[in-house]
Amino acid sequence: MTVYLPIAELSVNIFIILGMGAAVGFLSGMFGVGGGFLITPLLIFYNIPPVVAVATGANQVVASSISGAISHFRRGTLDLKLGSVLLVGGIAGATLGVWIFSWLRRVGQLDLMISLLYVAFLGTIGSLMLAESIRAMRRAAKNQPLPLKRPGQHNWVHRLPLKMRFKKSKIYLSAIPVVALGFGIGILTSVMGVGGGFIMVPAMIYLLRIPTNVVVGTSLFQIIFVTAYTTMVQAATNYSVDIVLATILMVAGVIGAQYGVRVGQKLRGEQLRALLGLLVLAVGLRLAIDLVLTPADLYSLSIEGFGP
Amino acid sequence: MMTMLRALGLLVCLCAGVTPATAQLLSGDVPTVREGLEIGTSTSEIAITSDFRGADLTIFGALTNADELFLAIGQYDVVVTLEGPRNETTVRRKDRVFGIWMNTQSVTFEQVPESYSVASTRPIDDIQATSSLNRMGIGIDHLALAPIGYVGNALAVADFREAYRRLKLSNGLYQRDSAGVRFVSPSLFRATVKLPANVPDGVHVVHAYLFKSGELILQKDLPLRVVKTGLEQAITDAAHEKPIAYGLFCVLIAVLTGWGASIVFRKD
Known part of the structure; x- marks a missing residue:
């Protein structure tokens, strides 16, 4: 059964899109990630124009983050104040990101830049995650205890001015790195169509030393608003959000996520992280191969106005 | 089925229309009898629905005052084209830069049809010489592709033109059928042009060209609206x-x- 996507201007098989949404939803539920970094490349592999894939991916992330954020809010593991400070940077970053996106599209380098960014980020994050989880598995095998974290340990981040007190997170931290982190993630959201949780969560834990229990909820909170804002801005400037595609992905995604969560609870943390690391690396590798292999056709077409 | 019925009705109308026109011409003071060409389409609007997978457009045409002798020896040729909305199109070329394939050169062609489907009684290059077809812009290989702005290397532009046509043919937006026009009777013909699933919406134009011994003698146009529903x-x-x-x-x-x-x- 085919369905016509009015914005992407092509007909697609609805079952493939549903399957994609469900599979990514399943993985995002299993690993507790938004799934934008998987959905956007998958859509591009399925010949959806990257312009539409990125904007629609951002829209899909809104849906997949919201149920997670609600449950964290209920459990009280969401720092609204910290989330809001992140959001200030996020909105500014997303605005700049959409501007960069439009500019890259005009000069014909958008597809390349999207692929390069994905390869760089997925490659780095995937390798780090895999290395870390293998170390953890080895430690578990040798029955070694985790290295203790000294609570008093500070780095340069904690010497910056403009300090604020975040009660829920129980930290006293400068607003500058928080806004800067939000800003960087905001740019990635609008250029790559991702929520950015896979970068934000490790950065919050290792760089800002924010307690792990509030990190996921708070990053989800920020992601909802930045992706919602990006969806709006993409819709207004590039007209590239495909509501039909987004709806199919979202519905399949939230259902898939429920089953993913159940499977995720049965697996151990380091195994889960190793699997996610492998998955991230695989997607990055696939994109890298496309960049390096001689393309089937050296020429490509683009129609002025809107089109693939 | 509906399309067939409508098409049949149209055929009947066209047949009926032939006689008075002929009579008028014969009684008039035109010294040499001139051929006439009438065309009609099975529909004036194509709707892109959610399950749209492309469509066929049937064009009926009637040739009036055709010279019996020329008809008998097959000297009349018909070419029917369906031209999509015109737009500027950029062709980009990838080159290897530091091991990575990236777009380096581009040529933008002014106002070329986004889609183009051509049907003819025989391969159009057999009907007319390439130079004449180029001048008239009939046929995929003869559409005018004029680059915008200064382009240094004329040879490179030829490559870009060739790539443009190849890409358009491969994604189905440009199509040709050198047996797409059939004479159903000595003076009536039927042409079928295909609209691909990715056909752009907007006003398309059906052009019918009548060639007599290789010379273009008549042209008729009809608009076709392609709308999303x-x-x-x-x-x-x-x-x-x-x-x-x-x-x-x-x-x-x-x-x-x-x-x-x-x-x-x-x-x-």
């Missing part, structure tokens, strides 16, 4: 005319989906 059109319109509201609506759907899921699948 109902929901598809409403979505496209909303996205372009009320982008803020459209964006808000997209976000709203996402919020409802996410929130709905957290209620439906709530465990406590």
Whole structure:
């Protein structure tokens, strides 16, 4: 059964899109990630124009983050104040990101830049995650205890001015790195169509030393608003959000996520992280191969106005 | 089935229309009898519905005052084209830069049809010389592709033109059928042109060209509207005319989906 996507201007098989949404939803539920970094490349592999894939991916992330954020809010593991400070940077970053996106599209380098960014980020994050989880598995095998974290340990981040007190997170931290982190993630959201949780969560834990229990909820909170804002801005400037595609992905995604969560609870943390690391690396590798292999056709077409 | 019936009706109309016109011409003071060409399409509007997978457009035509002798020896040729809306199109070329393939050169062609489907009684290059076809811009290989702005290397532009045609043919937007026009009777012909699934919406134009012994003697045009229907059109319109509201609506759907899921699948 085919369905016509009015914005992407092509007909697609609805079952493939549903399957994609469900599979990514399943993985995002299993690993507790938004799934934008998987959905956007998958859509591009399925010949959806990257312009539409990125904007629609951002829209899909809104849906997949919201149920997670609600449950964290209920459990009280969401720092609204910290989330809001992140959001200030996020909105500014997303605005700049959409501007960069439009500019890259005009000069014909958008597809390349999207692929390069994905390869760089997925490659780095995937390798780090895999290395870390293998170390953890080895430690578990040798029955070694985790290295203790000294609570008093500070780095340069904690010497910056403009300090604020975040009660829920129980930290006293400068607003500058928080806004800067939000800003960087905001740019990635609008250029790559991702929520950015896979970068934000490790950065919050290792760089800002924010307690792990509030990190996921708070990053989800920020992601909802930045992706919602990006969806709006993409819709207004590039007209590239495909509501039909987004709806199919979202519905399949939230259902898939429920089953993913159940499977995720049965697996151990380091195994889960190793699997996610492998998955991230695989997607990055696939994109890298496309960049390096001689393309089937050296020429490509683009129609002025809107089109693939 | 409906299309067939409509087409048949049209055929009847056309046949009926031939006689008075002929009579008028014969009684008139035109010294040499001139051929006439009438065309009609099975529909004047193609709707892109949610399950649109491409369509065929049938064009009926009647040749009036045809020279019997020329007809008998097959000296009349018909070429029917369906031209999509015109737009500027950029062709980009990738080159290897530091091991990575990236777009380096580009040529933008001015106002070329986004889609182009051509049907003819025989291969058009057998009907007329290439130079004449180029001048008239009939046929995929003869469409004028004029680059915008200064392009240094004429040889490179030829490569870009060749790539343009190849890409358009491979994605189905340009099509040709050198047996797509058939004479169903000595003076009536039927042409079928294909609209691909990715056909652009907008006003398309059907051109019918009549060649006599290789010379273009008549041309008739008919508009064909390709429209997105109902929901598809409403979505496209909303996205372009009320982008803020459209964006808000997209976000709203996402919020409802996410929130709905957290209620439906709530465990406590």
